[in-house]
Amino acid sequence: MTETDTPGHLLTNREIADIFDAVADMLQLKGEIIHRVMAYRRAAESIRQYPRDLRAVAAEDKLTDIEGIGETLAEKIREMLDTGHLEFYDKLREEIPQGLVEILRINGVGPKRAMQFYKELGIATVAELEAAARADKLSQLSGMGAKSQQKIIEGIESLARRSTRVRLDIALTAAERILNALLELPQALYGHIGGSIRRGRATIGDIDLLIASREAMPIMEAFVARPDVTRVLGSGPTKSSVELLNGQQCDLRVLPPERYGTALNYFTGSQAHNIRLRDLAKDRGYTLNEWAFTSLTDGSEITCETEEQVYQQLGLPYIPPELREDRGEIEAGYAGKLPHLIDIGDIRSDLHMHTEWSDGKLTVRQMAEAARAHGLSYIVISDHSQSLGVANGLSVERLWAQREEIRRVDAEMGPNFRVFQGVEMEIRTDGTLDYPDEVLADLDVVIASLHSGLRQPREQVTARLLNAIRNPHVDMIGHPRGQLIPNREPADLDMDAVFAAAKETGTVLEINANPQRLDLDDAHAQRAVQLGVLLSIDTDAHSAGEFDVLRYGIMTARRGWVEAQNVINTWPIERFVNWMKS
Ligand code: DGT
Ligand code: CA
Ligand code: CA
Ligand code: ZN
Numbered sequence: 001m002t003e004t005d006t007p008g009h010l011l012t013n014r015e016i017a018d019i020f021d022a023v024a025d026m027l028q029l030k031g032e033i034i035h036r037v038m039a040y041r042r043a044a045e046s047i048r049q050y051p052r053d054l055r056a057v058a059a060e061d062k063l064t065d066i067e068g069i070g071e072t073l074a075e076k077i078r079e080m081l082d083t084g085h086l087e088f089y090d091k092l093r094e095e096i097p098q099g100l101v102e103i104l105r106i107n108g109v110g111p112k113r114a115m116q117f118y119k120e121l122g123i124a125t126v127a128e129l130e131a132a133a134r135a136d137k138l139s140q141l142s143g144m145g146a147k148s149q150q151k152i153i154e155g156i157e158s159l160a161r162r163s164t165r166v167r168l169d170i171a172l173t174a175a176e177r178i179l180n181a182l183l184e185l186p187q188a189l190y191g192h193i194g195g196s197i198r199r200g201r202a203t204i205g206d207i208d209l210l211i212a213s214r215e216a217m218p219i220m221e222a223f224v225a226r227p228d229v230t231r232v233l234g235s236g237p238t239k240s241s242v243e244l245l246n247g248q249q250c251d252l253r254v255l256p257p258e259r260y261g262t263a264l265n266y267f268t269g270s271q272a273h274n275i276r277l278r279d280l281a282k283d284r285g286y287t288l289n290e291w292a293f294t295s296l297t298d299g300s301e302i303t304c305e306t307e308e309q310v311y312q313q314l315g316l317p318y319i320p321p322e323l324r325e326d327r328g329e330i331e332a333g334y335a336g337k338l339p340h341l342i343d344i345g346d347i348r349s350d351l352h353m354h355t356e357w358s359d360g361k362l363t364v365r366q367m368a369e370a371a372r373a374h375g376l377s378y379i380v381i382s383d384h385s386q387s388l389g390v391a392n393g394l395s396v397e398r399l400w401a402q403r404e405e406i407r408r409v410d411a412e413m414g415p416n417f418r419v420f421q422g423v424e425m426e427i428r429t430d431g432t433l434d435y436p437d438e439v440l441a442d443l444d445v446v447i448a449s450l451h452s453g454l455r456q457p458r459e460q461v462t463a464r465l466l467n468a469i470r471n472p473h474v475d476m477i478g479h480p481r482g483q484l485i486p487n488r489e490p491a492d493l494d495m496d497a498v499f500a501a502a503k504e505t506g507t508v509l510e511i512n513a514n515p516q517r518l519d520l521d522d523a524h525a526q527r528a529v530q531l532g533v534l535l536s537i538d539t540d541a542h543s544a545g546e547f548d549v550l551r552y553g554i555m556t557a558r559r560g561w562v563e564a565q566n567v568i569n570t571w572p573i574e575r576f577v578n579w580m581k582s
Contacts, residue, residue: 200555513553525560
């Protein structure tokens, strides 16, 4: 019995999402149509990222405002909130053994096969399936053979090896290294990273690469022979898959240029976005896949060299990859209301960084020069405050000594690059702030952050953050939710209250660009924008190289539909100086 079996257990957003995902798995096993399965998957994903407590949304009778939740699913959510159960799910569980769901994760085993193994051999777990395959019991089943049996054994082995999701920066770095090397080959015309990396997700399953070429074999051969490849999972003229040293899978597709647009679009995903596009194509009398639009009446093909052509064919403007999650981008596209997403070129400043005064590696001058080399025109030095002893936080005395150095460097850098003094001040575990108000009043910018007591109960940790937001000297909250990717969950904050207080006081919320943080995340950034809360995208750099993480912050912001006007780092210096004064 799990906790959710207790009547009246208060289900969290996450538990409700898990139940919807489990329902999707079981419906898939039952051979339900893909749309019904996807409806549950999308609902699960949408709830998992939803920035508010479902209980509060239900109380306002606004569940159907959530992306992907219609009246039917809203009713199911209410049932779970009220009873701690979903009867529909409980019934499915009586019908379908849990282990079958795990079997679906094996590469090459679909719902039909899984049910066949179950019905004909009574196989209900991965372990039982492996034993049967190794005892040569699968090859005799109808539609199976020695070859497909061997494939299943390999699939089970790879399932055991399969790594969990990898951080965006790790996957992106590997993807760029491999793609750039392959693009050196004379047969390679051009290429892209596709999949979840191109969409800028914070964590990545596998790497998807695409290359345009008229001669695929030399590219495939070079790909599978790379030194960072441990195993070749499959190789052919259009597609190869390998396992990299870090355990990640990497898929490469090579296509002729005239089909590149449909392929890039298909393999960028997301799957939910693709399904919508496919339905739109059907409405217009075509099937759509990675190769082409194909007429349902006469089988003739329309091929697309570019993604723009794919969208044009459907009467849509180009939709940037970060928006392709079926979270309203298609409706916005048809309505001419796609956001003008922020771009890295819009960024003029970085307001959160550390120097050797606390736990950074470089001097103020070195950080200023690195920032200028990265194209910025003003920065805020924000070292840690006194109670963060592990990071050599600044006493008030050292803070004023640092002030002299910052003012000197500011003068040395000339009029076209400005350096201001801020601080990243601890919000202490008891809720008080780390410097008295008269010290805060003298600083150019005050960032307040939670680094300790993140596991406090919701009311307590929320009250600490609200207290900081309401202090008139606090300008910004650094990495507001405190998550670390992939393992540390965010603090249990009442984000509705945080957004409301930030809006009321004009306090800026950070999108910390460090790929271990990406905090605020995409969904909360989007909520902030909808509520009119100002955002800041900062690197939190501790060395010169870390200014490069800005791109991850920008990707996260774009996934949150953030525009330049929502982000204070896009402001010209005069506007920023006025904001600091006010
Ligand atoms: P990941 O790798 O889990 O981080 O996420 P993605 O989005 O990169 O997913 P992946 O690598 O399985 O597939 C890449 C893209 O290919 C995906 O975003 C959409 C497309 N795709 C893959 N499988 C399917 C499918 O069964 N149906 C449709 N419509 N598209 C698919
Ligand atoms: Ca992928
Ligand atoms: Ca893939
Ligand atoms: Zn910090």
